Amino acid sequence: MEDTYKKLPSLSLSLIPIVTMIILLFVTIYVFGSDALSGGSQVVLLTTTAICSFIAIVFCGVKWEAIEKAICNNILGVSVAIIILLLIGALSGSWMMSGIVPTLIYYGMQILHPSFFLTSCCIICALISVMTGSSWTTIATIGVALMGIGEAQGFPVGWTAGAIISGAYFGDKISPLSDTTVLASSVTHTPLFTHIRYMLYTTIPSLLIALILFTIIGFNHNSGNTGHIAEISAALQNTFHISLWLLIVPIVTGVMIAKKIPSIITLFVSVLLAGICCIIAQPDLLHEIAQKENGSALDTFKGLFITFYGSTGIDTGNAMLNDLVTTRGMSGMMNTIWLIICAMCFGGAMTASGMLESLTSIFIRFMRKRVGIVSATVMSGIFLNICTADQYISIILTGNMFKKIYKEKGYESRLLSRTTEDAVTVTSVLVPWNTCGMTQATILGVPTFTYLPYCFFNILSPLMSICIAAIGYKIKRTSHEESQNIVIS
Secondary structure, eight states: OOOOSSSOOOHHHHHHHHHHHHHHHHHHHHHHGGGGGGTHHHHHHHHHHHHHHHHHHHHSOOOHHHHHHHHHHHHHHTHHHHHHHHHHHHHHHHHHHTTHHHHHHHHHGGGOOGGGHHHHHHHHHHHHHHHHOOHHHHIIIIIHHHHHHHHHTTOOHHHHHHHHHHHHHHHHHHOTTOHHHHHHHHHTTOOHHHHHHHHHHHHHHHHHHHHHHHHHHHTTOOOOOOHHHHHHHHHHHHHSOOOGGGGHHHHHHHHHHHTTOOHHHHHHHHHHHHHHHHHHHOHHHHHHHTTOTTOOHHHHHHHHHHHHHSOBOOOOSOHHHHHHHOBOGGGGGHHHHHHHHHHHHHHHHHHHHTHHHHHHHHHHHHOOSHHHHHHHHHHHHHHHHHHHOOHHHHHHHHHHHHHHHHHHHTBOHHHHHHHHHHHTTTTGGGSTTSHHHHHHHHHHTOOHHHHGGGOHHHHHHHHHHHHHHHHTTTOOBOOHHHHTTOOOO
16 A cells, blocks of 8 residues: 555654553453443544544644545455355354254264363364354353363363363364454455464464373363263253254365365355255244244244344253354344454554554564564564453454565465464453453353463464474465465455
């Protein structure tokens, strides 16, 4: 983008919007808690956008038209991501109500064995989180049940919570249904499935090491109490038609991903197939969603469409399971979309004013080699997680701050998107005042600093990102022409 400012603003001037945003976010998080994403954080972003624009116009000689153009370009750049998020909302609802996710949960829980309880916790939560794309939902539902089982088996609460969080954030990090995964790829202009595949080089080793550590720690704890698991399994069978045939949908989706079919097409086909499974396998549930006991074909149609776009709630006879199978469809993505649009406004103003360039110029002085660039990205992401207390804003700021640096150094955008997720997504839950840290500590009833030492996956991920950078495995430099043509797909 061509410079729109007459002179590069000073560092002190550039820090004003950032510092203001951090202060306002602290107050917002304190007042609203985990509900800050429902509007408070968005207001903060728009407020700091106004402050940044005022400084740009008065002190940097930038015209409002230039700021407006930069904001529009930013929003245009995430338009595909917004469509993907809407499809993900429809996918989460249809996969749940069709019985696909319940089937995966049902068979996934069968691997639970008392001798490997912590390992099983991590694996179960990882599977559920990959399928739902939500660490919060996984922890608030099956995670709570596993906490009860762990206490009954004599495990310290920090160990159990660490295993649950490690598994849940593994899925949150690599699932195509995860809003943070979509956000990191869109902010850095990296195709979604390219981003996911590239993350496997750091994510899989981190998980394997975590599983080995959990196995070592929990090996001697073999007293069993699987009553909670039996209750959930029975409730799943009584509510849904559980069948291995339903797993054809995730298999087809996986094949399409492997074939590198565009994200929007893959997600749309997956939603369509899941909708067909809803009609065939769970017609009674669709009638319940439509609030008709003996519904007609039109009621089936109504229930299916509500599953795609709206909130659904099924009474399974198990309170914890009720929370797990509740979905919000496309409407549940609106807060995230709203946040992204507001963040793009802030990013546009920071770019047009030259403030973002002023801030990133500091990093350029110290980043000469590959390891230095990745390390600086990791440290900045963790620092922003601590300062802004929100993973979404940290992802957006980290991606925007380093995008130009990676481009100038000739590194692929997927390296930035992976490093951003390694640094931000998984560490947000380790900060007590971050929305993720506050939420999970409250849900599990375990203080953040109690479970932090046992969140092996979350601790290892940013370190693994730096280690892989030091090795240089699968890290390529792009030509200048290629770096100019990176687009979202």
